[in-house]
Amino acid sequence: MNLFEENKNWENDLKPILKEYKGKKHPLDYENTYQLLVMVVLSAQDSDANINNIAPALFAKFPTLKSLSKTDSETFMPYVSKVRNHATKTSWLLEIAKTIQNDNEIPLTMNGLTALKGLGRKSANVILRETHQPAEGIITDLHVIRVAPRIGIAKESKDGNKVEKQLMEVLPKKMWSEIGMAISFHGREICRPKPKCEECVLNDICYYYLHLKKGL
Known part of the structure; x- marks a missing residue:
């Protein structure tokens, strides 16, 4: 119908x-743009509640993109092992970290964000909204x-x-x-x-x- x-x-x-x-703040319990980026990637086809549960230990070990860029999948994966499709998301996040390197260089435009592995329009719209950037679409x-x-x-x-x-x-x-x-x-x-x-x-x-x- x-x-x-x-x-x-x-x-x-x-x-x-x-x-x-x-x-109203997004249900992902992030503290900065770096954490938001990582959690948005991890939350694809998973629940916000699950990502919130694994986030404290993850960010205690990897507090910045720079720290993430220096690790490998074997070290990183145990911190996201309870996340759906964690192996694929690990490769995405490590590539993002190596590409951007610094937290203050995270792109905050639709084109910049969707050029990154694991980030589609929905994810980009969430990041733009939560970082108070001009909307380039609608969270769907x-x-x-x-x-x-x-x-x-x-x-x-x-x-x-x-x-x-x-x-x-x-x-x-x-x-x-x-x-x-x-x-x-x-x-x-x-x-x-x-x-x-x-x-x-x-x-x-x-x-x-x-x-x-x-x-x-």
């Missing part, structure tokens, strides 16, 4: 979740991929880049920095796989609730 509705005032309709979540994680079509703001797709493109087409650029994370938090807390529609601040405009739940 196509839930996508093009001719709506989404900027106005989505204000309730922006009010609720604007400026698994929660956004699930929730945006339910609301009616995008067509259903498993491809995050396609969903992001649709969101960018219908939302003004001034919303880009915050709206993806707001939809993500909404998906984590309310619009879960089994949604809590009666508690939802968007149920007066949500396609899923208005058309499916009421049998229209």
Whole structure:
């Protein structure tokens, strides 16, 4: 079923979740841009909670990109062994560290970040948002991929880049920095796989609730 509705005032309709979540820190418990970069790479296809659990020991051993650039996979891998696809992510992170070397040289643009191994648009958007850079896209994680079509703001797709493109087409650029994370938090807390529609601040405009739940 196509839930996508093009001719709506989404900027106005989505204000309730922006009010609720604007400026809220990402669930990854990082302390600086270096830690954020590493944790974003590790969190792909894994949970933020798992990455938060392994982070203290990891960053105690490797506190900077410079320290990471001087190690090898055999030394590094035990610190990320509980992370999904840890062998691949180890090679990505060691290559990133050797490429950049210094924490203050981490690129903070979409092109600069996506040129690094293991970083796609979703990851780059997270880093840009958390470091308060101008938005070049919209965070589109698994929660956004699930929730945006339910609301009616995008067509259903498993491809995050396609969903992001649709969101960018219908939302003004001034919303880009915050709206993806707001939809993500909404998906984590309310619009879960089994949604809590009666508690939802968007149920007066949500396609899923208005058309499916009421049998229209």
